[in-house]
Amino acid sequence: MSDLTPHSASLGADIRALRKSRGLTLADLAETLGRSVGWISQVERDLSAPSITDLRQIAAALDVPVSILFGRAAAPVEEAGHVVRRTARRPIGSNAAGLVEELLSPDLTDDFEMVHSTFAPHSRIGEMVTRATQEVGYIVSGRLDLVIGENRFSLAAGDSFRIRGEPFEWINPYDEPAVAIWVIAPPVY
Template identity: 30%
Template sequence: MSRPQPQTTTSIGPLIRGRRRKLAITLQELGEKSGVSVGYLSQLERDNATPTLGTLAQIAKALGVGLDYFIATPRPADALTVAANRPRFSVDGSSVVYERIGAEFPGSHLSSFILHVPPGYRSETVSHEGEEIVFILEGSVVQVLEGEEFRMQVGDSLHYSGNRPHGWYNDSDDWAKVLWTGTLELFHGPTRAAPIVPSLATGLREDGQ
């Protein structure tokens, strides 16, 4: 599998910090609201770590915004996405490339992406509300669920509750392509609350902690 290239990326650390300061809450309070450790939040704000979309969704919910406050991802015009024309994006600093294949409409609950995962990539361990299904399209990944490892090859799938601690990694020498679908409402959060959303190409930065 050749290395995919994202068409859009953004830096989220300063946006997390800026929104947290606007709400006048501490890292400790944000950690309690989001379920993300204070140490990891500190790394994120300093752009020393890159979260998965699931972790970023937890932080966005705790800050009272939708995920698109941090990531201006392409929005499908309708339920059809054409493989050859589907935009790709990534979170700044992450080597994982995403393709959004889910659409938004009243009453929808699913989010769905195709993930292009590079060799050596390892996600953080997370837990959250909702449920997830992963299906391997190309290559292989190791899914970790409550400490138990499942080596997943092409055609394998796994369906689990998001409140079980989970993560995954690619220990192969090639890229993996994974279909992820979940009821974690990544793009169904509150309307973005402040006019500091970055453009698709650049992120808003600020100095200091």
């Protein structure tokens, strides 16, 4: 399997997990896509391989970047579903505003996802974001400012934080990149 193979053993499970985390039924997603419930069910059970166009439409309906639906580098059978090697992380997010995100979790089938985030120097999301999630993060290196609700926090390596469905914004006004590990429940990517 190549790095960009759009179908993997967990593609259907990832689509199912994303659909459920958004409170959508099979019928809801089928209606949005103009497809049958049976087709969606087959995709979720890995019995039907969606085309690239299908994947784009599914990603749009689930409000995720299409890259999250692409497979990861091949892993030895004994590691699949358990270990994610540094070279096999799936890129997620839009890479907008100077943020590069990679999925550390093997897939999206858990009640949470773990994300490696790198914030470029002098970058900013530029708007408050509110998600129906609980998020905990740990600053691995660098410094990062977070606005959570009405409060602004300056965080450094070793600091951690929690966001519970509150509006937040990240800002890296510093000269070095900041690296953080985020745990997000339920998965949003």
